[in-house]
Amino acid sequence: MADGRLLTTWRGGSEKDSADGAIWLSRSADEGKTWSPPRALIAAGLRAGCQGEPHYGPLTALRDGRLLCAVMWVDRTNPGQPFFNPTTEGILPLHTLFCESRDGGETWSDLGEMDSAPYDAPLAITGPVLELSDGGWACPFEVNKHYYDSRPWRHAPAWKVSRDGGRT
Numbered sequence: 001m002a003d004g005r006l007l008t009t010w011r012g013g014s015e016k017d018s019a020d021g022a023i024w025l026s027r028s029a030d031e032g033k034t035w036s037p038p039r040a041l042i043a044a045g046l047r048a049g050c051q052g053e054p055h056y057g058p059l060t061a062l063r064d065g066r067l068l069c070a071v072m073w074v075d076r077t078n079p080g081q082p083f084f085n086p087t088t089e090g091i092l093p094l095h096t097l098f099c100e101s102r103d104g105g106e107t108w109s110d111l112g113e114m115d116s117a118p119y120d121a122p123l124a125i126t127g128p129v130l131e132l133s134d135g136g137w138a139c140p141f142e143v144n145k146h147y148y149d150s151r152p153w154r155h156a157p158a159w160k161v162s163r164d165g166g167r168t
Contacts, residue, residue: 019079023057
C-alpha cells in the first residue's frame with residue numbers, strides 16, 4: 001500500500017477442496033517481518049444466490065487509495081461435489097464478486113457481482129484485477145467448461161474489462 005503496509009489474502013478451509021473455505025486477511029507494518037493475526041474477510045455462506053464458498057480473493061490497491069478484493073465464489077449447493085469433475089474436466093459454477101475497502105482494509109463493502117457476459121462458462125479468476133490508465137478494471141480469467149459438459153475442454157485465457165466498477 002502507499003503507506004508501506006502489506007496486506008495478503010489466502011483461502012483456508014478444512015481441506016483443499018472443501019465447501020467451508022474462507023478468504024483470510026493479514027497485514028504487516030514492518031515489511032513482512034511480523035504479521036497480524038488472520039481474520040476472515042469472506043466466509044462460506046449464501047452469496048450470489050447460492051450456498052457457496054470463496055475460493056480465491058486477490059487484492060488490488062487502486063490509485064485513489066481504495067483496496068479491491070476480487071472473489072472467485074464457488075457454488076457449493078451440493079457440498080459433496082468436488083470442484084473439478086474428473087470425468088468431464090468441468091468445474092462447479094462460479095461467480096465473480098467484488099468488495100472494496102476505503103480504510104486500508106479495516107472494513108469492507110458488501111459484495112457485488114460482476115456480469116460474466118458474453119461468456120456462458122465458469123470463469124476462474126487467475127490473478128488480481130489490474131487498474132487501467134482510464135480507471136477501468138481488467139480482471140484475468142481462465143474460461144472453463146460446465147461441470148457435466150462432456151465435450152473436450154479447450155483452455156482459453158481471457159480478460160473481462162469493466163468501465164463501471166465491475167458491474168459490467
